[in-house]
Amino acid sequence: MTAEQSGSSSQAIVRCAGLEKSYGQRPAIRNLNLTINVGERIALFGDNGAGKSTLLQLISGLLRPSRGGIRVFGGQPWGREGAHARAQIGTLSHQSHLYEELSARENLTLYGKLYGVTEPQVRADTLISEFGLSGRRVDPVRTLSRGMTQRVSLMRALIHHPTLLLLDEPETGLDATSRQMLAEHITEQGAGVTVVLATHNVEMGVSLTTRDIVLRGGEIIHDSATISDLAMDTAQRRQLVAAHLGGSVS
Amino acid sequence: MQPQQASPPGYLGQFRILFSKEIAVEFRSRETAVPMAVFAVAALIAFQFSFDLRGGTLNLVAPGVLWVAIIFASLLALGRSFAREVERGSLDGLLASPIDPGALYLAKVAANVLMLLVLEIVIVPLTAVLFNLQLFQPALLLTLVMGNIGIAAVGTILASIAARARAREALLPIMLLPLLVPVIISAVRATGLAIDERPFSEIQPWLGVLGAYDLAFVTLSALIFYVTVER
Secondary structure: OOHHHHOOOOOEEEEEEEEEEEEOOEEEEEEEEEEEEOOOEEEEEOOOOOOHHHHHHHHHOOOOOOEEEEEEOOEOOOOHHHHHHHOOEEEEOOOOOOOOOOEHHHHHHHHHHHOOOOOHHHHHHHHHHHOOOHHHOOOEHHHOOHHHHHHHHHHHHHOOOOOEEEEEOOOOOOOHHHHHHHHHHHHHOOOOOEEEEEOOOHHHHHHHOOEEEEEEOOEEEEEHHHHOOOOOOHHHHHHHHHHHHOOOOO | OOOOOOOOOOHHHHHHHHHHHHHHHHHHHOOOHHHHHHHHHHHHHHHHHHOOOOHHHHHHHHHHHHHHHHHHHHHHHHHHHHHHHHHHOHHHHHHOOOOOHHHHHHHHHHHHHHHHHHHHHHHHHHHHHHOOOOOOOHHHHHHHHHHHHHHHHHHHHHHHHHOOOOOHHHHHHHHHHHHOHHHHHHHHHHHHHHHOOOOHHHHHHHHHHHHHHHHHHHHHHHHHHHHHHOO
16 A cells, blocks of 8 residues: 555645755655545654655645645645635744744734634633743743743644644754654644644654654655555564664664 | 634734734834935935035935935845744744735835835935925825835835745845836936925825826735745
């Protein structure tokens, strides 16, 4: 069974067919076929430059494919036509996407309004409280630590109750407590929420997800969905991912 | 159970939210307004002390001096309007949200027009004092507003193109100034006629050129803006 075949049901929310993305002459994603179904928890692994971030940006509509097709929630995710798809996606990337001059509360309220959240300020306050930042909610983001800023970025991704959550190395800059908080938020997402988590941390990635994908040179070299008929425990999954990464488990 | 998603605001709602954000960010940082004002005031003072201007000569030179100060000061605002969004990744945050890129463009244009108006609140009275001119006239106010819209309309879309370039500080003026020639000519001529207290019918053709330029560039740019920001 191939990855494409594994997700051929009507529950597919992301479909990539022959997807390619190049930056100038340099290919970042090459002939990628992938289907992601509703409610899946996917860990995306790969070395630096493997194409993880590019793939997430293509799904989120930030990048336009150079060739091939990508459908998210049944439509293209970029441009004017992609607004419907983007409204259902929450993204956390390497950059905070926050306005440093504004407070955490103002940033979250701004994005809440743009996503059409009912009572965005109430939702912002709820998230700030859940993430333990109530004491700093009115401080400008530029005064927050790296870890605190990352927490606000995660809140921003969650502000509109997305049904597809794209997390690009969300653990970056987080201390142990915050990582635990992040893990809880990922696992607490409802069954209807799909999570794609790009990470270098194999331990964390495997423990929080049910499907592993390893990218190398912009291509999928391992997708656990293709061997889903074999029941694997997390230790076996870790070993398999590490073997494809060509290194030890972090 | 996952809460039901609300529907994102319409075009005007997006514009209002994004415009408020622009104002809030600038009000907190004062990253643009202060350098603009300092540059424009310094330029006006330099011009005033560089020329021995009297009588009729003043009326000929003052409109050009005023618009040179406005246009060069505007480069600071326009350059920063997208550069800071790209540097901090907040532009990607907006583009990943369900907004229409056109609403973002119009919000930026409106914020830049407002910035220029604030600048003019400082430099028009200063020009009146330095050059001993009567500048408080409705026709001049109209010229300033229409000139600002033209500068902001073209400058904003070009700034979005330049923002991801390495030499963006050099690229923006190179692209912008030639395109602003119709605005410069019309605004300077309309300002000169207003200072001379000529009848409105004489000023009207130049305002017509400005109006047509504004309408064409605002409409066209709002429609094609998504092309300049997509990657």
